[in-house]
Amino acid sequence: MQIKTQTININLAEAVRDGFSKSPKSISSMFLYDTEGDRLFQEIMKMPEYYLTRCEEEIFHFQKEEILQEMRAFDDSFNLLEFGAGDGSKTKILLRYLLEKGAGFTYYPVDISGHILSELAYSLLEEMPSLKVHPMHFEYFDAIRETTHLNHRRNITLFLGSNMGNFTHEQAVDFYKNFAHESKAGDLLFVGIDRRKNPDIISQAYDDPQGITAAFNLNLLRRMNHELGAGFDLKAFRHYTFYEPVSGEVRSYLVSQRDQQVHFEALDTQFFFAKNELIHTEISKKYSPEEIARLAKDTGYKVVRHFTDSRRYFLDSLWEII
Numbered sequence: 001m002q003i004k005t006q007t008i009n010i011n012l013a014e015a016v017r018d019g020f021s022k023s024p025k026s027i028s029s030m031f032l033y034d035t036e037g038d039r040l041f042q043e044i045m046k047m048p049e050y051y052l053t054r055c056e057e058e059i060f061h062f063q064k065e066e067i068l069q070e071m072r073a074f075d076d077s078f079n080l081l082e083f084g085a086g087d088g089s090k091t092k093i094l095l096r097y098l099l100e101k102g103a104g105f106t107y108y109p110v111d112i113s114g115h116i117l118s119e120l121a122y123s124l125l126e127e128m129p130s131l132k133v134h135p136m137h138f139e140y141f142d143a144i145r146e147t148t149h150l151n152h153r154r155n156i157t158l159f160l161g162s163n164m165g166n167f168t169h170e171q172a173v174d175f176y177k178n179f180a181h182e183s184k185a186g187d188l189l190f191v192g193i194d195r196r197k198n199p200d201i202i203s204q205a206y207d208d209p210q211g212i213t214a215a216f217n218l219n220l221l222r223r224m225n226h227e228l229g230a231g232f233d234l235k236a237f238r239h240y241t242f243y244e245p246v247s248g249e250v251r252s253y254l255v256s257q258r259d260q261q262v263h264f265e266a267l268d269t270q271f272f273f274a275k276n277e278l279i280h281t282e283i284s285k286k287y288s289p290e291e292i293a294r295l296a297k298d299t300g301y302k303v304v305r306h307f308t309d310s311r312r313y314f315l316d317s318l319w320e321i322i
């Protein structure tokens, strides 16, 4: 199986030069996912505090038939795309059911991590040998261009796991407008969204007592040491996160524990981090059903239906391009 790839248009060196010259310092959360970051995120998904994955699994497990009927997945052949496919654990529930029912489709998982994509491709080959798979190693915005004109068939695109929560509002609007603009009328988008809920439940999901989320965040510094010859002492930074219920945003930071100068061999430069200075690393936004409806309407979609779990913590929303 061949993985369609491109020189991913995101360069850690450039992101560091740019993000560390700003105030506050920041780095895009897309850099969290190297091999070690992929592994830690898989650990996060198993944590009791990180309810998101299990809620979406519950939706798929109990409502797969209705979801696929609503997508008209058994009517004609289609392309099943998935942006940010990761390890595909939830999607496999849908894939198995589609195969069982003899649906005509090809699966195109898209991910920014080549490592997790090849693991997914090989696990699918082993578990579902009859599945047609075309993995694509792309960043989201490039993936839109590459995948919206694959062939004459209808596209159904999955964007699960609250991946859109890692966009700012502006990025989300930009992404969905761009996607709608490139797509054909009648194409579908199925979006996994973490709902606003009791703030304590959300806070705990991003600050677990085992320190797995902290290790995931700090791994950014380890990655810079490894890939850019940076001299970060990981013990000199702490993971800090908080949920702000008015905006619905979890914000994650790394906090410098002392004044320190860090040299980057590959950049032939150094950056100064004052004691208590922040590096902003991630935003994980939570939405109400009303906010979702507004976003869909403003960016060119009709909401077909919402699917939610028994606790109403998570929501998968089916949108049609108009």
Ligand code: AVI
Binding pocket: 044, 052, 161, 162, 163, 164, 165, 166, 205, 206, 213, 216, 282, 283, 284
């Ligand atoms: C991948 N993304 C949707 C996760 C989230 O919930 O924002 C990443 C994550 N960050 C900390 N825990 C999980």
